[in-house]
Amino acid sequence: MAAEITILILSLIIQPLLGGSQGLPRFNNNTDQESLLAFKSEISRDPLGVLGTWNPSTSFCNWTGVTCNVTKQRVTGINLENHGLVGIIAPHIGNLSFLNYLNLQNNSFLRNLPQEMGQLFRLRTLILGSNQIQGSIPSSLSLCTRLTLLDLSINRLQGTIPKELGSLSELQDVSLAQNFLAGPIPSSFVNLSSLTNLILMSNDLHGQIPEGLGRLPFLINLQVGLNSISGEIPPSLFNSSSLIALAMAGNRLTGTLPPDMFTTLTSLTTLYLGGNLLSGRIPPSLGNASNLVRVDLSNNSFSGRIPLLWNLPNIQILSLQMNSLVNMGNMDFITSLANSTQLQVFSVAENQLTGKLPSSIGNLSRQLSLLVMNNNFFEGSLPGEVSNLINLTLIAFERNSLSGSIPPSIGSLPNLQNIYLHQNKFSGKIPESLGNLTYLSEVHLSNNFLEGTIPATLGDCQRLQSLDLSVNLLNGTIPRDIFGIPSFGMILNLSFNSLSGFVPAEVGNLNMIQAIDVENNQLSGDIPVTIGDCSSLLYLNMPRNSFQGPIPNSLAKLKGIEYIDLSSNKLTGVIPTSLETLKFLQVLNLSRNQLSGEVPKAGIFRNSTGVSLSGNLKLCGGVPDLGLPKCNSPEKHPDDSKVKIILIALFASVAFIIISMLVLWYVRKKGSGVHEDNDDANSPERHPRYRHHDLKLATRNFSSEYLIGEGSFGSVYKGIFRDGSLAAIKVFKMGQHGASKSFLAECEALRNIRHRNLVKIISVCSAGDFKALILPFMPNGNLEQLLHPRSENCVVEKALDINLRLKIAQDVASALAYLHHDCETPVVHCDLKPSNVLLDGEMLAHVGDFGLARILLKNSAKAHLSSSIGLKGSLGYMAPEYGMGAGASTRGDVYSFGILILEMFTRKRPTDNLFTGDMDLQKWVSMHLPDNLLDIVDHELLQNEWQPAHSDGIARVLNIGLMCARKSPEERPTMREVSAMIENVKANLPE
Template sequence: MNHFCANSKSLLLQTLNGFLLLCMISSLHLVTTATSEENETDLSALLDFKSKIVGDPFNIMSSWNNSFHHCNWTGITCNISNGRVMNMNLAKLRLKGTLSPSIGNLTFLTTLNLLNNSFHGEIPQELGRLHYVQTLEFAFNDFGGNIPNNLSHCTQLLSLGFGANNLTGTIPNWIGNISSLTRLSFALNNFHGSIPHEVLRLGTNRFGGVLPDSIANFSTQLYTFAFGSNEIRGNIPAGISNLVNLTLLSLEGNHLIGSVPDAIGKLQNLQELYLNVNNFSGRIPSSLGNLSSINKLFLEENNFEGSIPSSLGKCKELLVFSLYRNKLRGTIPKEVFSLSSLSIYLDVSYNALSGTLPVEVGKLQNLGELVLSGNNFSGVIPSSLGSCISLEKLRLQGNSFQGNIPQSLKDLRGLLDIDLSRNNLSGKIPEFLGEFTQLKRLNLANNSFEGEIPMNGIFKNVTSISLYGNSKLCGGVPQLNFPSCTVRKTSSLRKLLSPKVAIPIGIALVLVLLMSCFLTIFLIVKREKKRTSLSTTSLELGFSYSEIANCTGGFSQDNLVGSGSFGSVYKGTLSGDGPIVAVKVLNLQQRGASRSFIDECHVLRNTRHRNLLKIITAISSVDQQGNEFKALVFEFMSNGSLEDWLHPISNLQSQTKTLKFIQRLNIAIDVACALEYLHHSGETRIVHCDIKPSNVLLDNDLVAHVGDFGLATFLFEEPSNFSKQSIMSASLRGSIGYVPPEYGMGGKPSTLGDIYSYGILLLEIFTRKRPTDEAFEGGMGIRQFIAMALPNNVMDVIDPSFICEDEFDDESEEFEENEEEERAIRGNYEIEVHGKGLLEACIVSVMEIGVSCSATAPSERMPITAVVKKLHAIKNSLIKKKDKV
């Protein structure tokens, strides 16, 4: 009995196991069948999408065929676990056609990116079936019709972009219910009609309605919130302060009225604020000073009244500030002029501002444009303006400035555009304006200038200058049609030739001639006496050995900041609490060190430029043991050398010493400007002979200063007994990897040799590879390495550390050469819209300049003046400055 029961139980268990196994096989078959059917659904949807494509210039759709599984088709990514289509990225492929409703069958889709194509027709309602979709990017197409209401079912949306299409209708109210949204863009469409009060207004379209109070209830995850260039009316609700994560708030180009609420100052993370081209009135809220992260602030073309709040001086990150065409009065606060961060432009033109410009304007040393035109400013132009060495445009026209153009402006050699017209300026036109080699436009019309018009530089180009309305001017090139100064000179000459005047003048001239001869003889004798001790320099020898030893802590190793072939550099503090300096102590035991000291003194005595290392004094003395001691004292560069930033020696430095693309570009421009000055701006051309990263010093603002002129030479210096041996000695000047090839074959130092070294340096800045890097094998140098990668593979060889910088937006557009078209599409979002495409174009251009400069044949190298111009053009293409006047 027990045996029978046991057998029965065993039989029952076997039957049950068999039944369960049959169920599992059936279920697996059903799952496999379902998955297979779903994959077939995805495949069918993709083929239907392909069938609607009528234009495919890159032949992308040719890969969508049976030779490959659809998960391997161009632009398609599938989920690994279930094989369903997850991402569809066909951006920037110039596809033309309509969007198939079958797209709604890709129910596992999370990203659909059709950015920058030529799709037309209506957006299908079937998109509402994409319940997992997070990103919909249809910008820069030709879609028409309304936004489909079924998109309200896509509750996981993070990014929604329908900009630059032909969409019509109104903005649907369901958008305000999708709390997950972080980015919204509806730029350049044809939305119209009234907007329900409870709907959150989105995008940058031309639609009507009133900005609702319900904005206060919207998700605080939103970081981009754009309304620019619409027909929006009403006020800004105070509840906008709840959007605490906003980094971009764009309301420009609407019909908004009333005052800007103080609550806007609570948006602590805001980096860009666009309120320009509206009908705002009242005072500018002082709470804007709380926006500690703001870097772009546009308030122009409104009806703001009152004064500029001094609290804006707390916006220490501000790069650009525009207030033009408002109704502001009073003076510009000194706190605003003290914002050293301002580097793009400051524009307060066409208001009713008055008073004099304070000396604090000189603190804007990084500013590119200063526009104060169309106000009531008076008094003299402060000489401190000469400290704004980065200025490219200076526009002071339409004010009441008086007095002369200050001589201190001669240091602003980077100026491209000067407009001082319609003021009360007087005196002579300074000759130094004609020495500005970069100057393209000069307007001095309607003032009270007098005397002879200069004939140099820009004054020879009548299409680039304007001098009318100055009745006391004379001379100049004939095309200016000013009266000749000859008559006035002749009249004066007749008076001088009268006997009563001529005899005393003749006696005086004889006495002056005798004194000059005596003084010349005295100086020659004195110079011969000094030649044995310091044949050299007229630099002031203002410190003794003991003073220099004290300021460097007895040349302590703790103060050692670097060493080279001819000596060591120490950090020191003058007079206990004086300025911090760098002291270069020459190692006189090293052969050539004394000659290096003399050469460097010669160069530094004859040069002055904002991108050259500034010398304070030179010391030629004896130390405590009676040994000869020579040193040079320089302005201290707090950020060390470019070498430290490109090739840090520790992991900590690698993390802290990183340069963004625009910083590298600025450094490259600074070094090029320094070479341009050395090669072309003095009476004698100077060749540096040792351009490399360790000789490029960076100040507190990362402005580059070229130093170490120990190997420099004047091109006119060539003794009569200049032997072949001395030629070879000179030709080997420089550092390995940066020395031009012709120096190794006996060539003399030349400006073209400096350009070669600069080209290698330029390639090193953007690749972070030394010219002697182990990657360059088999005779290939850094130039050949980059040349082979140009233009299509350049992004593979440059330093990857700045490719993911947040200064360029991820969904940016390709670079367009048509500036008007760019501006129409871009608005105020140049970097956001054109980041990566423009970044790559700029990198290619920079690398081409580096390859050209480092050409083997000197005659094929790009002139340094052209280098400066091209690099400035590249920089301007990144951040274009609008002409506001």
């Protein structure tokens, strides 16, 4: 108030003295017009022509977006929200001394905020969210003493939050989310006595939460998630009766929660504390927090029993998964939820819960959609009362010890889409009633003791995409009915059972199926010729049966096939030369059959490591590396004794080589604690071995100065070794729940893959609880830093033209196409986003971070697709079907790639504040194509060497992104198709 009075007095004294002076601002309506025109002059693009009315020929009070005081004709408000403006905020705006409302949200304003904004002493509302503003937050904003709302979210602001903002006593709403702000939350914020909403999520804030925040009398919404905030939660926050939402997920918070926490937080509706380091017991008072709607305490280290939850009438989401909770066999926590009639999501997966599931599970909310209880130690039967939960779309009880029959009453759940009951001890027959589930999409019942026949009624599930019944005791024939499902597009896995009879010719109707696995059954007859009509087939696994007759020529119609195993059968005749045309085939196993004749020499047959022909004693010819005898001409007959001698010598040589390799492997394994799981088969040099001590020296004992990145399960350091070589060293946080799985997943995914656009493992260091990957150092950072740099002086950003973006897109597409189509077993990345696209010194893109990767299909009977529980990926980039419980699939990666493409060319994150309600990035882009393309394209692409032909190229690549990001997985193209489309765009773009 004192500053306001001072300015008023000075203006009254100085204005009469200035008279007609042109050199200094005159604080009147002329000044307002001049300031608005100066503001307009700094706008380089106005795609909607909104500033066309800003013309001195008319009163500025009639200009679009301008509001005036009626009596004094002074500018009091500017609202230019969502107009696609590009430019900078002119310092002249500080001369609008009557301005109280300024909204420039969702444009492309650049550079720094002018210090002159501090002159707007009447300003009450400042909304600048969803722009590209850089630099630091001006401390001069603290002079805007009447400010009540400050929104600077989703920009590129960096530096610390000015402590001076703590003097704004009228400030009620503060949103600085999704920037690059660092440092602590200012302790001066405890003085914001009018504060109601403080939203600071998705920055790089660290330090502890100021103790006094909990004593602010009107604070209702505190969101500081997805930062690096550490320490304990201040006790005062647990005493704040005004708090409605408390979101602190994804930090490093430690300590315990007080027992009476929910007794004092009487207004709390939303509590997000997942992904921290919290421990101890879940407060018993949780059971009386009657206003709670959403609770997420997942991925912490909570222990002890789950409290009774009798009084949560409004709860909709309750996630306690990935902790160390126990129940000592007592299931009252389930019974106590009977009063929670609004519950939609309930998860206690990956804990240490034991005992038998009670029949009271059927008394849970009729609104329940997701029931997730996998990876525990439940035993006994699955209660039939689960059928009372009529809105269930997903049930996940896999990896427990449940036994008995699968209740037939499950077939009465009208909305059920996903059933995950694999890796239990279920016995009896598969219920015929599953055929009643018209929305059923995935059924995973593998690794149980199920017997009897496969119900023909499954053919009535016309939306079925994945059926895995492997490793059971099933017998009888394969019902023809299941081959009439048009949506069958993922996997049919019937391996390791006792099925008999023929494979029906109707198998050819499955023209969308990606994988068929019938290994280790008692199937016989010819391999159906119609299998060549399965045009989408990538994986065909039929070994250890009694198939006979010739290999059908129709296999050559499977143009995208990558894996064929027909070994250990009774196949006869010659190997069809048509198999040479399968250019994507990586593995062909025909061993242990009765094949004869000459082996083809082209295509897959040139690769002796990809072809297995052993045990077919009548084969001959082929490439020399196969070691087969030459085919004799009809006139000459070889001496049988010579053939035997050659075979004996050959087998002896092979045995000697194998034994030598095993001895060498054992000696190397015994002698070192460092394992090289990812040797480069194309390199003549062995990868270096690193000890824990070597890595400490290279990173100066893992100094923060060498820290270049951090994720949920690991930290990445720049390493400088004694020989001067550089590397990126990813150290896993083994104390973090899930880190061990992430380490193993990344090793497994990267162990056998080789591609120029994938990050390769140089070496692995595993010593006790210390696990680290040594990776190539990428001097140009990652795509996230290119698109959303923290500094306006970023050199790489200036080179981010259309050709470079297309090159990066092509690199990423090529990497994914390799993972999906060219690996021996398809790999799904599951977490594609800009920060996981790394750039080397030549700006070549490399896809990295395989901590969430899934091996889609493995070469063993124990292979299975990942369960759907747990979200696979990052918010905004994750395929929508994952949120509904679908398993990992290549189509999920395609969706993520589509979002990545749209972000690359619009520079809009999918989590932008613009995208609320039904509006998302895809809809926003499609609304502007093709006529208003320039309104959404990143403004930097419209500068420097822009040509009209570029518009066509960008429109085409955006349409590719939209195709990839379709809501339905079946409508998305494959990455092989996407890669070809992007290559075509590049070829037709001017240099």
